[in-house]
Amino acid sequence: MKPTRLFKAINSKHSLKFCFLFLVIILFTSNSTAIPKTNTKEVIKRGVKIKYYTKGEFYEYELYAKVDDKEYKIDVPECALLNIIEQTDFNLDGIDDILVEIGYGGNNKGLSYFFVTYDGNGLFHVTDEFGNEEVRENPKIENWNGIPSVSIIEVNAGMCIEEHHKYQKRYILEHGEAIRVEFKKIEELPAIKEVRHTDFSDDNNKIITMKYDINNDGIEEQFLVRYWERWSSVLFELIIKGTKYSCHLGCSRVGILPTTTNGYHDIVADLDRIYKWNGKTYACDNYELEIIGVR
Numbered sequence: 157m158k159p160t161r162l163f164k165a166i167n168s169k170h171s172l173k174f175c176f177l178f179l180v181i182i183l184f185t186s187n188s189t190a191i192p193k194t195n196t197k198e199v200i201k202r203g204v205k206i207k208y209y210t211k212g213e214f215y216e217y218e219l220y221a222k223v224d225d226k227e228y229k230i231d232v233p234e235c236a237l238l239n240i241i242e243q244t245d246f247n248l249d250g251i252d253d254i255l256v257e258i259g260y261g262g263n264n265k266g267l268s269y270f271f272v273t274y275d276g277n278g279l280f281h282v283t284d285e286f287g288n289e290e291v292r293e294n295p296k297i298e299n300w301n302g303i304p305s306v307s308i309i310e311v312n313a314g315m316c317i318e319e320h321h322k323y324q325k326r327y328i329l330e331h332g333e334a335i336r337v338e339f340k341k342i343e344e345l346p347a348i349k350e351v352r353h354t355d356f357s358d359d360n361n362k363i364i365t366m367k368y369d370i371n372n373d374g375i376e377e378q379f380l381v382r383y384w385e386r387w388s389s390v391l392f393e394l395i396i397k398g399t400k401y402s403c404h405l406g407c408s409r410v411g412i413l414p415t416t417t418n419g420y421h422d423i424v425a426d427l428d429r430i431y432k433w434n435g436k437t438y439a440c441d442n443y444e445l446e447i448i449g450v451r
């Protein structure tokens with residue numbers, strides 16, 4: 157009978173070999189089922205031609221992608237101003253991804269961001285958003301350890317009622333998600349002399365004069381600092397050799413830094429916004445102090 161023959165086989169001199177074979181089969185099958193292998197790269201043709209773009213305007217933006225000349229509409233948050241910041245291979249898998257900015261317009265809400273990846277077969281993946289109402293500057297796309305990364309600045313500018321803070325955060329696209337890989341608190345640059353918005357707590361209408369020889373010619377220049385009630389911040393004018401320069405951007409403080417550029421001390425606004433002398437006026441990024449007259 158067959159059961160007898162099986163019993164005999166197990167108990168025969170070959171039983172050890174049988175057990176070993178059985179063990180190998182168990183190990184092999186358990187190992188192969190423990191690691192799920194759903195590699196999206198296998199279903200995506202490398203080098204696929206993909207182009208992302210938006211359509212529409214005024215809070216009715218829609219996001220599209222054209223893959224090998226076939227158009228797809230991608231589901232994204234509604235009622236938003238969408239702006240594609242960058243199309244590049246953020247996760248280095250050989251297929252272009254995008255970083256999209258969500259804006260809401262006006263001064264009340266900041267900016268947030270999400271990545272979109274193409275998963276193949278007409279399927280796209282949208283990551284969770286990052287950023288918030290304290291993000292107002294354009295993000296920077298920077299190389300971070302060989303990977304494209306997104307650096308954003310969060311700052312509670314505007315109303316200077318709370319203590320001023322500023323953070324730099326860095327995100328990368330990994331495993332289909334926006335992963336934060338860096339968090340840095342931006343410290344306030346120490347100034348030689350400064351005027352803060354809190355210096356006006358006793359009188360909003362006064363003008364505080366700050367004197368300092370900013371170009372080391374033996375004559376003190378004058379900062380005229382006023383309070384801007386709407387934003388609880390300060391505005392300043394600067395008089396150099398009879399010429400008046402005006403800053404129209406509110407800040408929580410204005411100060412003089414020990415560093416110099418072209419022979420003039422640098423000026424700091426807020427925590428770390430630095431105005432440098434360019435030979436004609438003070439400038440920071442694309443903003444210059446306006447020359448409003450000669451006394």
Ligand SMILES: [Ca+2]
Nearest residue numbers: 245247249251
């Ligand atoms: Ca990619």
Ligand SMILES: [Ca+2]
Nearest residue numbers: 369371373375
């Ligand atoms: Ca001087």
